[in-house]
Amino acid sequence: MSNHFPLEIVEEILHRLPVKSIVKCTSVCKAWNSLITRQTFIYDHLNRTIQAPNHNSSLFFQFRKLMLPRSLQQEETYSLYSSVNQQADQFSVERFTPSHLFEPNHYMLFVGACNGLVCSAEFSPLKSTTIIIWNPSLRKYIVLPKPITTYKKRSRQYLGGYVNPKYDIAVGFGFDSRNNDYKVVRLMNDRCTKDTPHVEVYALASHIWRSISVIVPQFFLNDHWRLPSVFVNGSLHWLVWRYDDFDAAAYQQLGVRLNDMFILSFDVIQETFRELTLPQQQPNEQAVISRLLPVEGSHSLALVNHVSMKWGMERVLCIWVMKDYGNANSWTEIFRLDGGRYGGILTVLALTSSGKVVLTLNNGAIVLVDPIKKSVEHVGLGRMYEVFASSFVESLLFLNKEPDVLSF
């Protein structure tokens, strides 16, 4: 009977395998190979993974060795942390070899992760800038064509420093659900000219960049250019400053004034920008650092404010959620973390769908904290690194995209 074992059943079994095992099965026989590499199977697999109850329990991390003065070398490593099925936690680190595509002295941004694909971009206004989309599970990547709008003059770049004096470059990566396509958007602000920012969109299906002329609110990224874009509800989001209000000296001295900031959002389908308002700042509190995060699984945005009580020493992390997406009145503070807890909290990296908070601690440890049950799960060490995290689903995207797609 097994000579005629129905492919329909084989397909059902394959959908229950991890990505690496599915890829292994492409070499079983030609019938299985064509079944697995079919676009419908790849999309089916993705949809089933997203709909599975535990799908957001994987976390993708980018670690970066901190830039030292006079050292031009830097190194990124990536790893996937998975606590699916309550199985033993694993922390696997994989070296990212296509880094040779990037200039060694340029900063490599973790732009974002979406449906198992990761976008990494060189932070550079120059023509040579490299942007790639890759699938870490399959070790496959695609190099994007060079963007249209670039600048010729090499400006001084303060890579480890606090602002890039000349340009703001914001890059975002998201999924266009209407066209089943993945898009990279790149915004460039030349601060000297005060022109409206240049906007270019790359779509994976066409593999080309398009300049789009849209109205973009004037913005200023400040030191937030390092942070990944936040893809929620079909839109990309960046936490930015209002251009006219930004006072660098005051920022250095006093920290963030939320009233000077807003969320710049880009609708990936419509390709339009809008502003979202932040929660009102409490009069007796002062935000030192703010960070935007997606609330996994709830199509909503979260804001993490590191707050110091006026002229007091203690530091508190306030986590706000915009419960009704787009409605500024729906910002709600959902909980606070004392900055001194767990031996000192450095920052919040991510919020998981199960209500857990991913933290980096002062001692370099990365932990998953359940603020209600007060449980602490040790994820690994991030010492000496700058760390970014994102929820992650393993997918088969790029499996059949030869020859545009390369392997590493």
Add this chain to the structure above:
Amino acid sequence: MSSSVEAITVLSSDGDEFKITVSAAKLSKPLNWMLEDVCFSDDCDEVPTIEVNSKTLVKVIEYCEKHAPRANSGASDSDAEELKKWDIEFMKMDVKDILFHILMAANYLHMEGLYDLACQTAADLMKGMTVSQIRKIFHIKNDFSSEEQEQLRRQHPGCSFD
């Protein structure tokens, strides 16, 4: 169908007779339709045949009888937990000999729960297998040339095929 009937008799593809309770038979859509269509009173001499071999049908009926009370009345969490443990024990079977037959039977009899369980069991077994082991259990002949195999390896450097 007479409401007094609690169990029906079915024939396997090998021609053996099996009894299955009505509530257990309801777990399968085709069997359920059959119950509605066919006269199952004692004096009815028509015995339906299920295209599943005896060895497999025994297991399928065992599964149905175990799951029928829960499917018909709902169950507490502790029952569900117990049933999960039972499923794990139940699925400890030889792949080639019986698991594949169970998969085909569950598919043919439209038994969602058993099908899902059997697919997951097969997947869990395949996770740790090499390509040649997978071919062996599915009785698949390798139809790739060695050049094609080499190309596949090059295409997927992130995956081990052994």
